Amino acid sequence: MDQILQNTGIEYKLEGSHIILEKKVEEVHNSSSAVQQQQTKKITGKVVDKTGEAIIGANVKIQGTDKGTITDLDGNFILEVAPKDVLVISYIGYLDTKVPIAGQKQIHVVLSEDNKMLDEVVVIGYGTTSTRKMASAVTAVKGEKLQDLPFNSVAASLAGRATGVIVQSSGGEPGSAPSISIRGGGAPVYVIDGVISDAWDFNTLNPNDIESLSILKDAASLAVYGSRAANGIVMVKTKQGGKGKTAVNYTFNAEFSQPTKLLKKTRGYDYAYNQMLAGINDGLDEADLPFNQEVLDIIKNQSDPYTSGHADTDWLGEGLKTVAPQYKHTVSLSGSGNKVNYYISLGMLNQGSIYTSNALNYDRYTVRSNVNTTFDKIGLKVSLNLNGAYEKKEYPSFSAAKIWEDLYNQSPLNPAYNKDGTYAAVTDHPLAEMDKRSGYNRNYGKFINTQVAADWTLPWLKELTLGAMFNYRLNDSHVKKFSTKAPQYYADGAVYPIGKPTLNEEGYWGESYNFEVSAAYVKTFAEKHTIDAKFVYNVAENTGWNFNAYRGEYLSTVVDQLFAGAADTQQNGGNSDEGGRMGLVGRLKYDFMNRYIVEGSFRYDGSDNFTPGHRWGFFPSGAVAWAISEEPFFKEWDQHVFDLLKLRASYGQTGTENGVNRFGYLSTYSLDEKKIVIGGKLQSGFSEGALVSPELLSWYQVNSFNLGLDMAFFNNRLKGTFDYFYYVTKGGLMSPGDRYTTPLGKPLPQIKSNSEQRREGVELTMRWSDTTPRKFTYEVGFNMTYFNSLWKVKADEALSDLMNPYKRQTHQTDYYGLGYIDTGLYQNKEDILNSPRRLGSTQTKLGDIGYTDVNGDGKIDGEDQVRIGKPTMPHFTYAFDFSLGYEGFTLSGLLYGTGERYMTFGNRYQSGEGKYLYYENQLNYWRPDNTGADFPRISISSGVNGNNNKAGSTFWMRNASYLRLKDLQLSYDFKYKYLKRCDWLQMCRVNLSGSNLFTISGVSKFFDPETSSTSGDGYPVQRVYSIGVTIGF
Structure with a gap:
C-alpha cells in the first residue's frame, strides 16, 4: 500500500478491519491567538453516502487551510471552526462537497459518488487498463457475480453475463461442462493469472477464487497472444488477498437437481x-x-x-430418483501482515447422479495459495502462487449416456425383475447396467501449477518496471474400466449370458513450463501525455507420455488386475509427445488526457509445428479511441446527462494453427507386420504414410475489424456499449484429396489453401443501476449478440456442389444442412397421385411425407436437396438480468435466450416403427381421425416405402429458439441487522437459488432445447435448486 500511494498525497491507516484513506493534512486544534480562540467553536457532523451508510475516514478540512480531521467508524467528526469558515469534505471515490458553517452547530453531509474515479479496472493481455482508457473490445465480469450461483463450472455461469459469449450445454452429466464460443468462433484460449491454460484448468476453477474475468474479443486485445488467439481469450485473475487482519470465509451449498424435461413413456x-x-x-x-x-x-x-x-414396466420410475444431490464446500483465508498479503482456499464438490443405484459420482477438490510480498525500499514485489485440482469420476462400466438411452428406449412390455427379485433376461437392461456389480469405469485426474513472479520498479527510474515469471505445471490422469454386468436370469432360473469380464487401463503423464521476462514503462508528461509501453519475451515447452493395456476372458470379478486376464487377449500400446514455442510481445499506448488514445501491439510467434523456414509468424494490431465526452465543447453540456461518449476502432491480425497435424511437414512411417512377400514368405517392414509438402504448410490468419461506442449517462447510472465486428479467416488447411482424386494410392499432403471465411455481427449492452434515498438499490441490464458467417472461398468444396446453386456452401450464410423441403403429410389420394415421389418410394400411403420437386424434373432425388434451417449453435443470443437490494436482502436473476437455432428430431422419432413408440408424444401420429398430427403414419416395418419418411427434410426440423430463466437467487445477510454488534463476524449470508427454472420454446413438449440428443440418448440437462450459507470471520 505504501508503494501504491507513494507521491499521491494520500495516506492510510488501519482501524479495526477497515483501511482508511485520507489526504495528508495537518490536524490543528488550537490557535495561538487568544482572539481566534474566542472566535472559534466546536462543530459536530456526520458524513454518509446516498444510502445513509456512514463513510469511515472521510477527510473534513477547512477551506484554504491545512486544518482538518477525519470521520470515525460511525462517520462522525468534531472540529473547531470559525463562523465564516467553509468545510470541504472529501473521500476517495466521491465528489468533494463544500458546506458553509453559517452559525450551524451540527451538520449532516451526503457525499455523491465520483464515478470517473471509480472507473473499473479491466484485466487484459499482459497488463490492466481502465474502462475509460480502453480502445479494444473487452467484456469484464466481476468475480462476485459468479459466486453462489447454482452451477458447477465457471463456463455455465457466463451464459448471459458476458456479451459475445455463447454457452452451449452438453447435458447435465456429473462432471460435465458446457462449451464456450466467443462471437461464433471456435474454442477460445484460457489465460489464468497470466498463464495460457487448457479447458481442464478453467472448468475446475472454484468460482469463489475468482476476482475478475475478462473476455478479449478483437485483434487489438488478442494480437499479443498471436497464433493461439484467433478464437478469442477468456482471462481470469484470481484473488490475491486483502489488507488487514486475517479474514476467514466458509461457504456451503446443498443442491438438488432433476431433469428439465422428462418425457412420459408409453405404458x-x-x-x-x-x-x-x-x-x-x-x-x-x-x-x-x-x-x-x-x-x-x-x-x-x-x-x-x-x-x-x-x-407394463415403468422404467423411469424404476431407474430414477426424484432428485440428485450435490454438495459444495469452500473455505478461504485472506489478509496481510508485515508487507505480505495472502489468499488461501480449499474447495470440494461432490455431485451424484439421478440414477437409483448411486453408482455414478463425481468428486472434485481444489486448492489455491496466492502469496505476495513487497520490499518497498528497493521497489520489488515477489509472488508465489500454487493451485491444483483433483477429480474423480466413477461410473459403472456403462456410460451415463448409455444407461439413460436404455431407460428411455426400453420396451414397457419387458419385465425389469423376475418373481424372485432378480433381474429379468432383457437385452440392454438399464437397471442391471447401473448396478454396482456391473463393473466400473474410474477416471482420475489431477494437476498442480506452481508460479513464481517478480516485478521490480527501479528506485532511480520509477517509470520502469522489470518483470519475470516462471510457471511449472504437472498433470496426470488414469482410467481403469472393468467391464462386466450384474447377473440376469430367465423366468425358469437359467442364467442369461453376459460374456466374460474385460479390463482396460490408460494412463497419461505430462509436464510443461512457461517462462517470460518483461519490461514496462509508464510515464506522464506535463500532466497530459501518457506513454505506456511493454515488451515481453516468452518461451514454453511441454512433454507427455501415455500408455494403454487390455486383457479379456476374466474367469472371475474378484481380481480386477491385468495379470488375471487371459494372456492370449493381451493388447498394449503407448506413445510420447513434446512441443515448444517462443514469442516476443510488444505494446505501445499513447493517451492524451483520456481524450485521444492510440495503441499498437504485436506478437512475433514461433511454433515447432512447421518446417524451420515457416515457424515464425508476425501478428500486429492497432486501435484508436476518441473520448468525445472529454472534449471542452462537450463538457459545456450537462455533465449529469452525458458522462461518457467514446468511439473506438481496432484492426489487426491473429494467427492459428488449429487442425495442423503434429509435425505435419515430416514424412511418417508405419510398421507393417508380415504384409510384404519376399522370397515367397511374408515379411515385416515399414511403409511411408501420406505425402508431405513442408513449404505449403504454415499459419493461417484471422484479420478482424471492430468498431465500438461506449456510453454513460445520468451520473453513470445508465451505461452502454455497442460493437460491430468483422472477421476474415484466410488460408485454412486442407488436403487436395478432399477435392481431387488421390494419386499414387496415398493421401495428398495437408497444405495451406486459398479458403476464406467471413464472420460479422453486432453486440449491445445496456445497464441501469441506482440507489434510492430509502436505501433500496437496484440494477437491470440487457445484452445481445448477433452474428452470421459465410464462405467467400471454400477450397475443399466438391465441384458438383459448387455448380449447384441450391447446394453450394460458397457465398452462403450458415445453415443446418442439406435436405428436402417437405410439403406436409399426404391427406388424400389426389395428393399422392399429383405429387412426384422420392426414388424408391413405391408404397406411398396417406400420412406419408411429401417433398418439393425443386428442379422440376418430375421426381424427388438428391438434386432436390437444398440448404435448410440454421445451425445448432445460436447466431442470436440475448439476456435480461436484474438485482434488487434492501436492508440486507438481495434478489437477483437472469433470463437467457437464443434465436436463429434449429434442431432435428432423432432417429427414434423418425423411424415410424410401432415398436419404437416409446414416448407418449409419439402417439400423435397420422391416422384418418388425426390428420393434423405431429408425425407421419406408423408402420410395423423399419424400411417401409423406401425409408421415405426418414429422409432428412424440413419436416423433422424445428426452431429451437428459447427463453430460459437461467438463474434466480434470494439472499439475506444477518450481519446487516441482527448480528450487527458481532464485531468478530463479517458476514452471515443465507441464500436460496435455482437454475433452469422454466423455459419457453417451441420444442419444449418434445425435448429440452439445450439437450445434446433429441432421441433420449444423452444424460439430460438439469434443473437445480440450492440452499447455501456463507460465514465470514
Whole structure:
C-alpha cells in the first residue's frame, strides 16, 4: 500500500478491519491567538453516502487551510471552526462537497459518488487498463457475480453475463461442462493469472477464487497472444488477498437437481395397441399382427407381469430418483501482515447422479495459495502462487449416456425383475447396467501449477518496471474400466449370458513450463501525455507420455488386475509427445488526457509445428479511441446527462494453427507386420504414410475489424456499449484429396489453401443501476449478440456442389444442412397421385411425407436437396438480468435466450416403427381421425416405402429458439441487522437459488432445447435448486 500511494498525497491507516484513506493534512486544534480562540467553536457532523451508510475516514478540512480531521467508524467528526469558515469534505471515490458553517452547530453531509474515479479496472493481455482508457473490445465480469450461483463450472455461469459469449450445454452429466464460443468462433484460449491454460484448468476453477474475468474479443486485445488467439481469450485473475487482519470465509451449498424435461413413456397397453394398429395400417392379416385382443387384455390387467411381452414396466420410475444431490464446500483465508498479503482456499464438490443405484459420482477438490510480498525500499514485489485440482469420476462400466438411452428406449412390455427379485433376461437392461456389480469405469485426474513472479520498479527510474515469471505445471490422469454386468436370469432360473469380464487401463503423464521476462514503462508528461509501453519475451515447452493395456476372458470379478486376464487377449500400446514455442510481445499506448488514445501491439510467434523456414509468424494490431465526452465543447453540456461518449476502432491480425497435424511437414512411417512377400514368405517392414509438402504448410490468419461506442449517462447510472465486428479467416488447411482424386494410392499432403471465411455481427449492452434515498438499490441490464458467417472461398468444396446453386456452401450464410423441403403429410389420394415421389418410394400411403420437386424434373432425388434451417449453435443470443437490494436482502436473476437455432428430431422419432413408440408424444401420429398430427403414419416395418419418411427434410426440423430463466437467487445477510454488534463476524449470508427454472420454446413438449440428443440418448440437462450459507470471520 505504501508503494501504491507513494507521491499521491494520500495516506492510510488501519482501524479495526477497515483501511482508511485520507489526504495528508495537518490536524490543528488550537490557535495561538487568544482572539481566534474566542472566535472559534466546536462543530459536530456526520458524513454518509446516498444510502445513509456512514463513510469511515472521510477527510473534513477547512477551506484554504491545512486544518482538518477525519470521520470515525460511525462517520462522525468534531472540529473547531470559525463562523465564516467553509468545510470541504472529501473521500476517495466521491465528489468533494463544500458546506458553509453559517452559525450551524451540527451538520449532516451526503457525499455523491465520483464515478470517473471509480472507473473499473479491466484485466487484459499482459497488463490492466481502465474502462475509460480502453480502445479494444473487452467484456469484464466481476468475480462476485459468479459466486453462489447454482452451477458447477465457471463456463455455465457466463451464459448471459458476458456479451459475445455463447454457452452451449452438453447435458447435465456429473462432471460435465458446457462449451464456450466467443462471437461464433471456435474454442477460445484460457489465460489464468497470466498463464495460457487448457479447458481442464478453467472448468475446475472454484468460482469463489475468482476476482475478475475478462473476455478479449478483437485483434487489438488478442494480437499479443498471436497464433493461439484467433478464437478469442477468456482471462481470469484470481484473488490475491486483502489488507488487514486475517479474514476467514466458509461457504456451503446443498443442491438438488432433476431433469428439465422428462418425457412420459408409453405404458404397456398403449404401446402394444398402437403396434397392432401399425400392422393393420400395413395391411397385415389378423394372424400376422404382433398383438391380438387376448394379449392386450393380459397386458391391461397385468395378469402375467413377469413374462416378456406381457409386462407394463415403468422404467423411469424404476431407474430414477426424484432428485440428485450435490454438495459444495469452500473455505478461504485472506489478509496481510508485515508487507505480505495472502489468499488461501480449499474447495470440494461432490455431485451424484439421478440414477437409483448411486453408482455414478463425481468428486472434485481444489486448492489455491496466492502469496505476495513487497520490499518497498528497493521497489520489488515477489509472488508465489500454487493451485491444483483433483477429480474423480466413477461410473459403472456403462456410460451415463448409455444407461439413460436404455431407460428411455426400453420396451414397457419387458419385465425389469423376475418373481424372485432378480433381474429379468432383457437385452440392454438399464437397471442391471447401473448396478454396482456391473463393473466400473474410474477416471482420475489431477494437476498442480506452481508460479513464481517478480516485478521490480527501479528506485532511480520509477517509470520502469522489470518483470519475470516462471510457471511449472504437472498433470496426470488414469482410467481403469472393468467391464462386466450384474447377473440376469430367465423366468425358469437359467442364467442369461453376459460374456466374460474385460479390463482396460490408460494412463497419461505430462509436464510443461512457461517462462517470460518483461519490461514496462509508464510515464506522464506535463500532466497530459501518457506513454505506456511493454515488451515481453516468452518461451514454453511441454512433454507427455501415455500408455494403454487390455486383457479379456476374466474367469472371475474378484481380481480386477491385468495379470488375471487371459494372456492370449493381451493388447498394449503407448506413445510420447513434446512441443515448444517462443514469442516476443510488444505494446505501445499513447493517451492524451483520456481524450485521444492510440495503441499498437504485436506478437512475433514461433511454433515447432512447421518446417524451420515457416515457424515464425508476425501478428500486429492497432486501435484508436476518441473520448468525445472529454472534449471542452462537450463538457459545456450537462455533465449529469452525458458522462461518457467514446468511439473506438481496432484492426489487426491473429494467427492459428488449429487442425495442423503434429509435425505435419515430416514424412511418417508405419510398421507393417508380415504384409510384404519376399522370397515367397511374408515379411515385416515399414511403409511411408501420406505425402508431405513442408513449404505449403504454415499459419493461417484471422484479420478482424471492430468498431465500438461506449456510453454513460445520468451520473453513470445508465451505461452502454455497442460493437460491430468483422472477421476474415484466410488460408485454412486442407488436403487436395478432399477435392481431387488421390494419386499414387496415398493421401495428398495437408497444405495451406486459398479458403476464406467471413464472420460479422453486432453486440449491445445496456445497464441501469441506482440507489434510492430509502436505501433500496437496484440494477437491470440487457445484452445481445448477433452474428452470421459465410464462405467467400471454400477450397475443399466438391465441384458438383459448387455448380449447384441450391447446394453450394460458397457465398452462403450458415445453415443446418442439406435436405428436402417437405410439403406436409399426404391427406388424400389426389395428393399422392399429383405429387412426384422420392426414388424408391413405391408404397406411398396417406400420412406419408411429401417433398418439393425443386428442379422440376418430375421426381424427388438428391438434386432436390437444398440448404435448410440454421445451425445448432445460436447466431442470436440475448439476456435480461436484474438485482434488487434492501436492508440486507438481495434478489437477483437472469433470463437467457437464443434465436436463429434449429434442431432435428432423432432417429427414434423418425423411424415410424410401432415398436419404437416409446414416448407418449409419439402417439400423435397420422391416422384418418388425426390428420393434423405431429408425425407421419406408423408402420410395423423399419424400411417401409423406401425409408421415405426418414429422409432428412424440413419436416423433422424445428426452431429451437428459447427463453430460459437461467438463474434466480434470494439472499439475506444477518450481519446487516441482527448480528450487527458481532464485531468478530463479517458476514452471515443465507441464500436460496435455482437454475433452469422454466423455459419457453417451441420444442419444449418434445425435448429440452439445450439437450445434446433429441432421441433420449444423452444424460439430460438439469434443473437445480440450492440452499447455501456463507460465514465470514
